[in-house]
Amino acid sequence: MRTYVVGGAVRDALLGLPVKDHDHVVVGATPDEMVAKGFRPVGKDFPVFLHPRTQEEYALARTERKTAPGYKGFVFHTSPDVTLEEDLVRRDLTINAIARADDGTLIDPYHGQRDIAGRVFRHVSDAFAEDPVRILRLARFAARFADFTVAPETNALMKQMVEQGEVDALVPERVWQELSRGLMEQKPSRMFEVLRDCGALARILPELDALWGVPQPEKWHPEIDTGIHILQVIDCAAQMERELPVRFACLVHDLGKGVTPSATWPAHHGHEGMGVKLVEQVCKRLRVPTDSRDLAVMTAREHGNVARALQLRPNTVVTLFERCDAFRKPARFTQLLQATECDARGRIGPGASFADAPFPQLDYLEQALAAARAVNAGEIAQSCADNPQRIPERVHAARVRAVKVALNAADDEDDAAE
Ligand SMILES: Nc1ccn([C@@H]2O[C@H](COP(=O)(O)OP(=O)(O)OP(=O)(O)O)[C@@H](O)[C@H]2O)c(=O)n1
Numbered sequence: 235m236r237t238y239v240v241g242g243a244v245r246d247a248l249l250g251l252p253v254k255d256h257d258h259v260v261v262g263a264t265p266d267e268m269v270a271k272g273f274r275p276v277g278k279d280f281p282v283f284l285h286p287r288t289q290e291e292y293a294l295a296r297t298e299r300k301t302a303p304g305y306k307g308f309v310f311h312t313s314p315d316v317t318l319e320e321d322l323v324r325r326d327l328t329i330n331a332i333a334r335a336d337d338g339t340l341i342d343p344y345h346g347q348r349d350i351a352g353r354v355f356r357h358v359s360d361a362f363a364e365d366p367v368r369i370l371r372l373a374r375f376a377a378r379f380a381d382f383t384v385a386p387e388t389n390a391l392m393k394q395m396v397e398q399g400e401v402d403a404l405v406p407e408r409v410w411q412e413l414s415r416g417l418m419e420q421k422p423s424r425m426f427e428v429l430r431d432c433g434a435l436a437r438i439l440p441e442l443d444a445l446w447g448v449p450q451p452e453k454w455h456p457e458i459d460t461g462i463h464i465l466q467v468i469d470c471a472a473q474m475e476r477e478l479p480v481r482f483a484c485l486v487h488d489l490g491k492g493v494t495p496s497a498t499w500p501a502h503h504g505h506e507g508m509g510v511k512l513v514e515q516v517c518k519r520l521r522v523p524t525d526s527r528d529l530a531v532m533t534a535r536e537h538g539n540v541a542r543a544l545q546l547r548p549n550t551v552v553t554l555f556e557r558c559d560a561f562r563k564p565a566r567f568t569q570l571l572q573a574t575e576c577d578a579r580g581r582i583g584p585g586a587s588f589a590d591a592p593f594p595q596l597d598y599l600e601q602a603l604a605a606a607r608a609v610n611a612g613e614i615a616q617s618c619a620d621n622p623q624r625i626p627e628r629v630h631a632a633r634v635r636a637v638k639v640a641l642n643a644a645d646d647e648d649d650a651a652e
């Protein structure tokens with residue numbers, strides 16, 4: 235039997251990137267021989283084994299046959315006479331279909347090295363179409379390797395897959411898994427550009443796809459197009475190394491702009507409220523985890539209020555904190571501020587750019603929240619022992635006073651520093 239390193243490890247080494255884990259392919263062996271050598275079989279569907287010492291994955295060379303739509307519709311064929319070339323030809327991309335022998339020799343029958351040099355994502359063969367997850371994987375790789383482009387023939391194949399309904403058969407968990415991974419890469423906008431170019435975005439996130447072609451007022455949005463704005467906002471979140479919930483909130487915060495009446499464009503009055511419903515709908519459909527969903531809903535609803543923070547009266551600031559449950563969840567409130575900061579900076583057009591604009595709203599609201607949280611609600615509750623129904627309004631009033639003092643004090647400090 236012969237073993238080769240394949241996939242990401244070979245690709246990343248050729249790209250000069252650090253290699254995390256090694257996937258291996260085994261040619262000329264049966265499952266029984268693997269077990270006899272001490273390998274441990276894992277996975278019900280795949281002929282995959284773990285190395286007794288390194289615990290790395292060793293997959294028997296295999297060919298696949300499509301049986302049903304969706305990513306589960308596979309039957310596997312493995313046997314000792316399946317060749318390395320036969321195994322490689324059914325892989326997704328040429329850059330992922332390079333094998334490396336123990337002596338370091340590269341086996342590259344589908345010219346992955348050429349495509350690495352040319353920075354191209356190209357499918358290896360028609361077998362690409364057997365697994366619609368590969369469209370999402372390719373899009374995710376585009377977010378990671380931002381200088382790569384999609385080969386025209388690969389884009390054409392993906393378009394065809396989308397038209398045949400392949401993407402509709404994907405299970406929501408798998409879509410979320412790939413989208414969330416792509417959001418965590420260096421340039422998430424590339425993922426959505428790739429998905430849009432092949433038509434997949436309109437199938438998996440029609441609410442987002444609808445934002446292209448929707449104008450915003452040029453004075454505040456020099457990029458004008460709402461779809462372009464969203465891409466700039468998510469790239470800002472990636473550049474600032476924000477957590478996944480912040481990046482997802484950035485992605486969906488303006489979905490309401492896709493349903494405002496075109497007669498009122500470029501204005502989008504009330505888009506926050508309409509956005510909340512659409513965000514809830516997306517999160518339900520894709521089974522988005524609670525932390526990402528809750529922040530996304532809150533950001534859709536409140537990003538306008540946060541942006542206006544410096545004009546809000548102390549009472550309004552405290553009701554904002556109350557609506558956001560900021561007293562109990564201050565870290566999530568910080569994430570709301572971070573998402574809104576990216577919303578403010580992701581506005582880059584030919585005539586103007588807000589990319590480096592200051593965002594004083596963040597410190598301002600953090601200070602106000604710290605002051606409001608310092609109010610001793612327990613003490614107030616005790617002082618209202620004879621009239622407990624007044625506790626909430628008393629606590630609220632005390633918080634408003636605290637915010638007023640804190641924000642004035644901050645102004646004073648600024649004056650003193652000048
Ligand atoms: N739907 C898929 C999933 C995987 N593969 C093949 O299996 C290899 C290993 O898969 P995986 O570890 O998921 O991806 P990597 O390319 O190794 O990338 P990563 O750095 O994300 O691990 C890929 O390179 C590719 O050759 C494939 O062809 N089609």
Ligand SMILES: [Mg+2]
Nearest residue numbers: 241242243257
């Ligand atoms: Mg891998």
